[in-house]
Amino acid sequence: MAERRHGAVPPPTESEVRHEDWACDDISGQEHARVAFHDVDLTEVVNQGAAFTECVFSDCRFNASVHTDAAFVNCSFTNCSFFDATFTGCKLVGSAFERCSFGLLKVTGGDWSFVGLPGADLSKSRITGVRMREADLTGANCADATLSHADLAGALLLRTNLSRTDLRGSDLSTLDPIAANVRAAIIDPDQAATLAEALGLSVRPHSPTRDLEPPGSRSAGRKGDHQAAPGLGISAGQPPRGAPMARRHLVRAAVGVAAAATSLVVAAPATATSGAGSPGLGDPYFPLAGNGGYDVRHYSLDLDYVRATNFLDASTTITARATQDLRRFNLDLRGFTVSRVTVNRLPATFTRDGQELVVTPRVPLRRGKTFVVKVEYKGEPTEVIDPDGSSEGWVPTADGAFVVNEPQGSPGWYPANDNPRDKATYDMAITVPKGITAIGNGRLLSKRDRGGKTTWRWYEDSPMAPYLATATNGVFELRVSKAGRIPLYHAVDPAEVAEGAFDRLAAEAEIIAFFSDLYGPYPFSSGGGVVDHAPEVGYALESQTKSQYDSTPSAGTVVHEISHQWFGNSVSLTVWPDIWLNEGFASFSEWIYDERHGGPTAQASFDQVYARPATSSIWTRPPTNVGGPQFMFSGTVYDRGAATLQALRVKVGDRTFFRILREWYADNRNGNVTTADFVRLAEKRSGQQLDAFFDTWLYQPAKPTTW
């Protein structure tokens, strides 16, 4: 079919649907051509693969609807609302929108070429990785939106409001920065050069001088050959006490075009010449976890598991962007037989070396280019035993598997860039025998029976560290409720129902409201918890959007895991020795929750911890230096970490203290942080010199006496 350009007259329709209520329906797989839809309520529809061709929609509501791999080709939308609608991998080629509203629209991947969105209010929308060739965004309002990694070649951007829009990675070759509002738009250095040239400037790099490269330049970002930049603190090692440290994630270049162009000249990086991505990222505890040379954007996991044979037949498709020229690169994967690897659909050669899967694409990858690698593998999952002796990864249970990965279990069931610095969105299709429930991260898109099997599809639309992925499965009772506008999924093993597990999980809605009020809005678009019957595991984990409990948790544990959604999951550590940034904050969250719910005050909880004798390991092992990965989850990171925050609260006062915590979350949402970042923020907000305070509480192997 010819692709209709925006503005062309829609073809005549041949049938119509009027005043119907399709709200919450699953319209997956439906096909409609030349149908006129008028006043149809499609709120919260789930749509996997439906195809609408040359249809006309007027006065229809698509609010909170979820569309995956669906098509709306050459369609017209007039006076329709798309509040909180999600389109993933959809094709909307040639469709036109008129007088529609789009609050919080989310579009990930797919083809929206020739789409007509003139004058559309897309402010705060999130559009990533979408092909939008020759799309018409004339006069559209994209303020505070994300419009990143979009192919905007030939797009019409006249008078488009791009103020504070995150445009990184998008093709801006047709953007005239004078003819659009680009005030405080966020761009990367390559785009700065493109825009500076559009302004008539001549951009030329200095000859690269490694020693002069400032922190925050591209080679000091979270990816890249860490070996090449030892002077920047990118390689292994604890930050020196109190010393400022280079932030290890990409610096948001929210600067004027000319300034960005200038900083590009200063920061022009030396490119790696070997063409091999590094096999690890130099974490002091897990040096081979994660890999260099690329940045994962999205994982698509396709898992088929049968507990009776403990056999996983799977493929993982990873969309990533090369951060250097790559002749070969690594993924982390333990065990399994790998049958096939493709890169951009071409067969690639691969070798195995311990947990490293080394992939050599047929065509070398160019820096800055997005690529797709697919790994097909099968076998019995390898349970990963941690340095402290605990089990993680894909842990078989009586009726399925309990799937938890902190800190290094993920490669036991899927190939990953297994480092918390490389966050990505995820979708999962988990196929299990009929009667078994499989629970992934994020929202449930669909559940489909075929033969004797059921496929559960889940989608997590916020960036997630690989260790927070889950695919726990077994016999479960699944209940869906709401916390405000977000869905909560509660799954309980029948063996735990009588233990009151559902009542424990029912508290989540109030806990989410409490922390949203205290720290800032809940970070994700769904929530919930899974109570399995796997007591041999011996711990709970805050997997993103769905905390995992090996048995019915205490009320305090539920509070702890929910608070991790803010601190640990949304605001993530950069290196594992900073684990107190997760556990100290979650333990303090339990204390403050108790204080505000008629329990002991946080100061009383502090006093209890402080009463421990000077010989206690919480004093001899400082939270930032516990003595190795085998002590990573020892009491000091929880109790002394929480005590550090309560001591800070007393020192700077409640008002400043909670302002610091709110800002810590707001500034670092979906990002990565270090202890030095927190010290810097606390000093900035309090106006106090706090080196000695944090040194005493976090770095000294002794019980604090004065601070």
Ligand SMILES: [Zn+2]
């Ligand atoms: Zn925790």
